[in-house]
Amino acid sequence: MPRTSNFAPLIVTALAGLLAQGCVRPDGAHPTLPGQELFRACVACHGTEGQGTPSVAAPPIAGLPAWYVEAQLGKFRSGLRGYHPDDAEGLRMRPMSRQMMDEAEVKAVSEYVSTLALKPQAPTLTGGDAEKGKAAYGTCMACHGDKGQGNPALKAPPIAGQADWYLLAQLQKFKGGLRGTNPADVSGGQMRPMSLTLADEQAMKNVIAHIGTLPR
Amino acid sequence: MIDHYVPAASTFAPHIDDLIILIGAVVGFWGLLAEVVFIGLILKFKAEPGVKSKYVSGELPKEKRWVSIPHYATLAFDLLILVMALRVWHEVKLEMPKPDETVRVIAQQWAWTFVHPGADGILDTSDDITTIDELHVVNDKTYQFELTSRDVLHSFSVPVFRLKQDAIPGRIIKGWFKPTMTGQFDIQCTEICGIGHGLMPARIVIETADQHANWVKANTALAAVAPAAPAPTPTPTGGMP
Numbered sequence: 001m002p003r004t005s006n007f008a009p010l011i012v013t014a015l016a017g018l019l020a021q022g023c024v025r026p027d028g029a030h031p032t033l034p035g036q037e038l039f040r041a042c043v044a045c046h047g048t049e050g051q052g053t054p055s056v057a058a059p060p061i062a063g064l065p066a067w068y069v070e071a072q073l074g075k076f077r078s079g080l081r082g083y084h085p086d087d088a089e090g091l092r093m094r095p096m097s098r099q100m101m102d103e104a105e106v107k108a109v110s111e112y113v114s115t116l117a118l119k120p121q122a123p124t125l126t127g128g129d130a131e132k133g134k135a136a137y138g139t140c141m142a143c144h145g146d147k148g149q150g151n152p153a154l155k156a157p158p159i160a161g162q163a164d165w166y167l168l169a170q171l172q173k174f175k176g177g178l179r180g181t182n183p184a185d186v187s188g189g190q191m192r193p194m195s196l197t198l199a200d201e202q203a204m205k206n207v208i209a210h211i212g213t214l215p216r
Numbered sequence: 217m218i219d220h221y222v223p224a225a226s227t228f229a230p231h232i233d234d235l236i237i238l239i240g241a242v243v244g245f246w247g248l249l250a251e252v253v254f255i256g257l258i259l260k261f262k263a264e265p266g267v268k269s270k271y272v273s274g275e276l277p278k279e280k281r282w283v284s285i286p287h288y289a290t291l292a293f294d295l296l297i298l299v300m301a302l303r304v305w306h307e308v309k310l311e312m313p314k315p316d317e318t319v320r321v322i323a324q325q326w327a328w329t330f331v332h333p334g335a336d337g338i339l340d341t342s343d344d345i346t347t348i349d350e351l352h353v354v355n356d357k358t359y360q361f362e363l364t365s366r367d368v369l370h371s372f373s374v375p376v377f378r379l380k381q382d383a384i385p386g387r388i389i390k391g392w393f394k395p396t397m398t399g400q401f402d403i404q405c406t407e408i409c410g411i412g413h414g415l416m417p418a419r420i421v422i423e424t425a426d427q428h429a430n431w432v433k434a435n436t437a438l439a440a441v442a443p444a445a446p447a448p449t450p451t452p453t454g455g456m457p
Contacts, residue, residue, distance in 0.1 A: 085322065085346055091324060095415030095416060
């Protein structure tokens with residue numbers, strides 16, 4: 001056997017040590033990974049193209065504005081969203097958001113998500129009356145815009161083109177106090193009273209049916 | 217010895233450490249001895265020029281001793297380990313000391329919800345304090361916990377307590393602990409529970425009675441604003457599996 005084989009364990013140990021060094025990320029000294037690479041942490045639930053997975057209640061995120069994704073990731077990371085024991089989906093997202101090591105990574109992945117092509121969402125809810133919903137949408141219009149295009153100045157995300165099941169779930173969470181009740185969550189706190197204007201699930205379905213008619 | 221690396225912060229933690237050391241010493245001693253004998257025999261009976269190999273059937277009493285003595289030693293030491301382990305098992309899992317307080321531990325993907333009894337010391341009353349990923353307890357108080365899961369299998373592990381208990385959907389599993397030092401320590405899930413399993417840490421904050429009273433006071437107002445987690449509904453099943 002060649003003499004060098006005696007050194008094999010030593011070489012393997014040294015290589016493992018070098019590899020471990022590569023994993024060390026001292027504070028502030030690590031490079032920010034590209035958004036596309038960071039997005040791998042999201043694909044298990046949100047899909048490879050950010051199209052969402054209704055079976056695990058993961059909404060489509062492709063094409064959402066970077067400022068909104070960044071803001072929501074920030075809320076999940078700081079506990080302003082996904083803090084309520086009954087918010088199962090939020091509690092699942094909370095630790096996932098913390099896979100981003102710092103603000104720079106949050107920003108990078110948010111910008112990448114915003115570059116993904118918006119995926120058309122097939123309607124899943126039945127029984128919504130878009131005509132009735134149009135009247136109720138007047139309340140939403142002030143922040144989300146007449147076409148549901150959103151308004152960054154008011155921190156209101158675009159809602160046109162969003163999955164109807166997700167919109168219903170979020171309206172129910174706002175109304176039920178599972179979201180938007182943390183005093184530090186200013187924009188969530190603004191949305192919560194708006195959700196309270198919708199009397200019941202039928203009213204929510206109506207307004208969502210109207211949102212479904214808005215082009216995006 | 218072990219508490220040099222991971223503090224022992226419950227009344228039964230030192231007993232579990234003693235058991236681990238006992239098992240390590242017994243298995244380590246006999247394991248090393250077996251290796252020494254094995255390597256010694258290999259060296260003693262290695263191939264020598266001009267010496268023919270010999271078939272050993274292992275039927276003679278002096279040959280059988282190489283098997284029978286370790287066999288009886290194994291049985292004797294197994295019995296020792298079994299007795300010591302049962303003593304610890306009985307203390308940790310079968311005994312249920314009268315608790316000073318009860319806390320509810322609810323596992324779900326991928327968070328821990330803790331329901332504290334609040335100022336009145338009684339669960340399921342209006343002053344309960346519900347927290348996510350943070351359990352507050354008082355040093356030197358005996359706690360009973362009611363553990364359940366909302367979705368899949370989890371495992372409630374507090375390394376400094378040397379405590380680990382599976383959480384099973386549909387069951388309420390009761391256990392206990394009594395902290396012996398103040399400080400903040402890790403809680404972790406030790407049952408693979410999905411893609412976020414590794415991201416499911418929590419903290420246990422062991423406080424003095426005064427610190428805890430202040431914490432309860434500060435959080436009672438918040439508890440009144442945020443609705444408490446609903447109590448788990450499955451039928452209690454008593455002891456731990």
